[in-house]
Amino acid sequence: MDLANRIHQHFTDSAHLKLQAMEVLAEPIGQAAERMVTCLMRDGKIMACGNGGSAADSQHFSSELLNRFERERPGLAAIALTTDTSTLTSIANDYAYEQVFAKQVRALGQPGDMLLAISTSGNSRNVLEAVHAAHEREITVIALTGNGGGQIAEALTAEDIHICVPSSITARIQEVHLLTLHCLCDAIDYLLLGAE
Ligand SMILES: O=C(CO)[C@@H](O)[C@H](O)[C@H](O)[C@H](O)COP(=O)(O)O
Numbered sequence: 039m040d041l042a043n044r045i046h047q048h049f050t051d052s053a054h055l056k057l058q059a060m061e062v063l064a065e066p067i068g069q070a071a072e073r074m075v076t077c078l079m080r081d082g083k084i085m086a087c088g089n090g091g092s093a094a095d096s097q098h099f100s101s102e103l104l105n106r107f108e109r110e111r112p113g114l115a116a117i118a119l120t121t122d123t124s125t126l127t128s129i130a131n132d133y134a135y136e137q138v139f140a141k142q143v144r145a146l147g148q149p150g151d152m153l154l155a156i157s158t159s160g161n162s163r164n165v166l167e168a169v170h171a172a173h174e175r176e177i178t179v180i181a182l183t184g185n186g187g188g189q190i191a192e193a194l195t196a197e198d199i200h201i202c203v204p205s206s207i208t209a210r211i212q213e214v215h216l217l218t219l220h221c222l223c224d225a226i227d228y229l230l231l232g233a234e
């Protein structure tokens with residue numbers, strides 16, 4: 039396959055997966071948005087975490103709540119647990135990389151907050167540990183995964199919401215994750231501000 043065909047194939051695969059994911063994810067995405075609005079309106083906050091591309095997604099999402107998405111509104115309480123290199127490196131150095139998000143959840147999280155746990159494999163240990171820490175603090179989890187959800191799916195409770203992309207290809211899963219996060223941002227604004 040030459041380069042042009044490879045590129046065409048990526049676009050085609052990504053487009054097909056988004057249409058397939060729409061059928062199964064629209065409902066949990068809507069539920070997650072409603073729960074996030076309830077959390078925010080009760081003065082809760084949304085903490086987000088993930089590794090690599092999912093760390094970038096965590097920061098992308100939190101910035102669009104703290105600042106704005108597409109409509110004018112006051113900032114909303116969100117924080118990415120992936121940005122403070124002094125915190126991340128000291129926890130990893132003094133304890134273990136597995137604890138870099140969980141220790142922050144235990145320190146910052148309050149009952150009624152929410153954790154957005156992003157992992158394409160569903161198996162990243164530090165995200166899994168953050169899920170456990172959230173449950174200890176009576177924090178509901180929105181898990182954004184793929185690959186069947188992995189160990190994170192097994193750790194979720196009936197109170198949590200699982201948005202699992204029906205694919206095992208990391209890049210394709212991430213492309214649906216980004217669309218999902220923008221759907222969440224739009225839905226939150228729609229629920230708070232009404233239709234434009
Ligand atoms: O962005 C990519 C691949 O597209 C990578 O950086 C990817 O995020 C990293 O391999 C992560 O460590 C994968 O972690 P996870 O999504 O399985 O939790």
Ligand SMILES: [Zn+2]
Nearest residue numbers: 098099102220
């Ligand atoms: Zn965005």
